[in-house]
Amino acid sequence: MRERDEDAFVEFAQSARTRLRRTAYLMCGDWDRAADHVQEALIRVYVAWPRLTRAGREYAYARRAVVSVVLDHGRRRSSTEIPAEPDPQLSSGHDLAEAVTAREALLSVMAQLPPRQRACVVLRYFEDLSVADTARALGCSEGTVKSQTARALDRLRSVFEDSPLGELTLGGGTW
């Protein structure tokens, strides 16, 4: 990569990493792991940088790289990795009665979702992506995004309804 391109990459990485880390955190539930995932994703972005800048889609690619890294890590972890120490910011159990706030409760339930369902929720309602853009980020069909999101939201909603925390909505009021 030429020096001029590398400067542009560094500028992009500095501006994008905080947002990418937040997305990664919501997908994996651990800030340190999120930072590792973002670092790996940024390396992939670096490699692809010359053709990315030509197409003007740097952030979308970086987000897709983050999603891919998190999901890949989840697959490897399921077979080979010993889980790390739990994130102290997360509720440790699955009993919502232990959750002090709705935020903790949401993270706790999301931690129980399959990784792709969780990714759908994060991309649709944190990143505010359309169904089509979410499908592209996950490398699946729009129908899969719709069904995975619906299952995830059903799960979240049912857990909240059975708790003293109250109703869970999507702001606009529709699921």
Add this chain to the structure above:
Amino acid sequence: MVNDVRALLQEAAATPPGDDTDLSAVLRAGRDRVRCRRRRTIGGLGLASVAVAGIVALTSITGTVDGGKDGPAGSRVPTPEGPVLSLREARQAVAGKQYDVLSSYANKDLNAANGEYYAGVSDDGLILFQDGPKGAHNRIRWALLDPQTGEKDWLPAHAIEANQRPIRVGADRIVIVTDVDGLGSGLRAEVFDRRTRAWSTLSWPGLPPSAEMLSAQVAPDGRLYVGVPAHTSEPPPGGWPTQPDGDAEDAGAGGDTYELWSASLTDASDVRDEGLVVGSFDFTRDSLVWSDATNGINRRIHVRDLATGVERDFDPRSGARCNLLGFGATADRIVLSQYCGTYANGRDDRVQILTADGRPVTTIQGDDIGGYIADAGTGDGHLVEIGSHFGDTEGTYVYDLDTDRLWQVTDKTAAWDVSGPTPRHRLLWGTPYGAGAGPDGMDQGATQWLVRWR
């Protein structure tokens, strides 16, 4: 109580702990991975920052040639073994004498939007015309362009996103390979049947997911051959030192190897481990040629007769610090493109040409050059296209393997370039459009040329 999912997610991620992401580590690792990919895009990356005149002239003036052997980094560019050519010795090719222009296409403002490109030439002489990727979905449209009439025959729409590479443009079918995840992993083939005008998508459940898209090629038996990483050399502790332009200085690196696999282009269940570990590989019409390692030092080249299975091998006698980056073979020649180190007076890049039994023909040496057999689409190419991206030798050159003559065809190279398979005697090259007139002194665009070599 009402809890909004969006608000809760924003709140949950609003106060991250301190971010100690080490961007310098990202850069180091990125450079190392770019190094691994550089062999595939040779010529398009890396500009040496040291001004240098012709290599041969300089070494003869300064008298620092080490008796034909490579010197250590920091000294002056060494001279390869055997006959050596400098780009300064090239003759000027002239349209109408050495070649005929069949078609050209200018993208006049590639800084504003992506353009259209010649992505290959079919065996029956039609240009594979690529429009994009463009639009919100980064889609590509394909057409077959008749260079004689200028008419485009648009192919039926087929969703292929940006990461794709045409590897075969036949009179019967077009084969485009792409990755599965958009990030370079996995392999899928999009095949267009020109008779039925229908696309089909092939992926192979039995093929290891790490199969490297960039290595894929169609062999004379009609199967797709691809490398699956077997051994990847590691950078030294702390990473490679970097040059002023940020490129890794990795001359003399240990090489990478791949398991050679093949897959049917009509039956997704037909996948074979060929039981061969290779570095780079290429097919001629009747042989498989491969190196022991790639992307690093290579000590051995093997040639297998496809009809009899008889093999021979030899030492290519490449330089001691030469990383093999590009590899190609014809019936009687083998072409190795190499990076051999950066010295006080510039980069040592070489295009080494051998006979099929290992005897040296010539080595074209220069600063920031790379070469490949450019008309190999039908397996019988004989023209090596060489790009020189720096200094007063900048331009595109053609080395004719039949006549052993070196020709200069342009005096500038395009900042944007797309190429693809072309049949014997057909070449694609690019020139800048609006050179230096774009933002930050970049070119505005590029013109692609299709020529017939005489």
